[in-house]
Amino acid sequence: MSALAGKRILLIIGGGIAAYKCLDLIRRLKERGAGVTPVMTRAAAEFVTPLSVGALAANRVYSDLFDREDEQDVGHIRLAREHGLVVVAPATADRMARLAGGLAEDLAGAILLATRAPVLMAPAMNPAMWEHPATRRNLARLGEDGVRFVGPGTGEMAEKGEAGVGRMAEPLEIVAAAEAILSPKERPLAGLSAVVTSGPTHEPIDPVRYIANRSSGRQGHAIAAALRDAGADVTLVSGPVTLPDPQGVSVRHVETAAEMLSAVEASLPADIAVFVAAVADWRVAAESLRKIKKTAEGPPSLALAENPDILATIGHHAKRPGLVVGFAAETDDLLANARNKLERKGADAILANDVSPEGGVMGGSDNTIRLVTADGVEEWPKLAKDAAAGRLAGWIAARLGRSVRK
Ligand SMILES: Cc1cc2nc3c(=O)[nH]c(=O)nc-3n(C[C@H](O)[C@H](O)[C@H](O)COP(=O)(O)O)c2cc1C
Structure with missing residues (x-):
């Protein structure tokens, strides 16, 4: 049985070309028995439609921090707390910078600051963005803050003729990383x-x-x-x-x-x-x-x-x-x-x-x-x-x- 069975995963979809892979990721997570709550950033909706994301997740898609209905009970804090894992895929350079700086000006940002669940990011960006010193700094800072990462890998970019490190991890790699985080750990020194x-x-x-x-x-x-x-x-x-x-x-x-x-x-x-x-x-x-x-x-x-x-x-x-x-x-x-x-x-x-x-x-x-x-x-x-x-x-x-x- 997968470590994801019965787990609730909050999936933050960022605004990058790789957002299309999230449709497959949702399917793979659900196949393993996980419940998926999608949160789409404003930019993500430029790449995939909330309709397909919601239909595949069989769940409501959240996107607005200032939604009057949802925020009657401070919904962003509830969303942050109700899930066992937060996955950010694709994690854009911009999203990494905002979390490294502690910014919470949209729903995804507020959830990422408020959650106590482990956070798994799957970065995806142009190799030049990935190699930029600012992104390197943000990556190091997020690592120190306990954020886990899967990928990026090497490969062809959406940009014609460009290749290098920056390609988002494949959905099955993201699933494996999520399973590793949620598997019960050996704790031989428990109680000491x-x-x-x-x-x-x-x-x-x-x-x-x-x-x-x-x-x-x-x-x-x-x-x-x-x-x-x-x-x-x-x-x-x-x-x-x-x-x-x-x-x-x-x-x-x-x-x-x-x-x-x-x-x-x-x-x-x-x-x-x-x-x-x-x-x-x-x-x-x-x-x-x-x-x-x-x-x-x-x-x-x-x-x-x-x-x-x-x-x-x-x-x-x-x-x-x-x-x-x-x-x-x-x-x-x-x-x-x-x-x-x-x-x-x-x-x-x-x-x-x-x-x-x-x-x-x-x-x-x-x-x-x-x-x-x-x-x-x-x-x-x-x-x-x-x-x-x-x-x-x-x-x-x-x-x-x-x-x-x-
Ligand atoms: C066509 C297009 C493709 C983009 N692809 C990426 C990408 O792969 N990675 C990235 O970090 N930003 C990419 N961006 C820029 C982000 O969409 C932008 O930084 C946005 O603010 C990200 O916001 P979000 O992280 O809240 O989704 C792209 C922008 C456009 C117009």
Whole structure:
């Protein structure tokens, strides 16, 4: 049975040549048992008629935000809420820009802002429009906001002699993407709580200066998202990063190592702890409350004090989570250091990664990890940080005896 059976899908049809494919899309969705509510933009009605859309959907076609009858009960909010998935096909460059900018001047825009359902966009446009920096920006922004995309593909354009990326995904590809979104997910960590740290810490020298490191938070944030996807209730304690907060995760923002430790302790008890943050080992012993001035006596000397060791503290804590995982960012003697940390810090596993500058791990998008436990070492291939996070979530589930159903 299709994951679409019995689901209500709101289909926003945009004003592009590919709008004609929506007639087939409606048919395919209905064949799989979905109910389809069509919303047509003003431009869409220039390409396909509401009559054929409504007849195929066997449903009323909505198009006007200011419809007196429909809006008696604020119909656009009702439409936004009553559906399990919103599909936008074709998603024009203009529609992507409007949603990226949070605009809601027509019915489609108002629904897209008001809905809490997943949104799947099937972009279709001329290759030059698709490649335009503005469209690239909007695509990235929408991705950060949680919008999913299918296509576009490569092929002949309606414009004579033009070909390239911009062709709308075929109706069956859109159906498959919708099914993937609506399929029940494996949630092996459902019912468990996790605390994850991410990013660098900033240790103040004076009100304007601080000691920091190159951690971007990408790996930690990806792990928080992967544990969330696996069903865990996740608290992410993040140092200063430029990444957006992952959705569906409770985020505590901190600056210093001491604040990070307090926030972690405040999130206990937890079943799982994964310490990914690059916590400064030292802070300035006596932070100056005023900006340190240049003087004739030469540069100031900074006395350092040791920061709390978050992994070791939690690894030996009265409220120690059942599973404690740490990261060891090393430039030398990777494995020996990781094995040593495992015992000393009371961790169940250390993910050792080589952060020598030539590897580009700190701040980069990939990671090559060795997972060190009391049982031995597992060498993972070089993986994108998202993929490494997914693999770790799978390892945690298996370790806790919550293997994924086959
Ligand atoms: C003949 C024609 C074809 C068009 N095809 C596309 C297209 O494929 N993709 C696109 O992004 N815009 C296309 N446009 C421009 C959109 O119709 C226009 O940007 C409109 O404002 C989109 O509004 P909507 O997203 O609310 O439907 C086309 C315009 C015309 C006149």
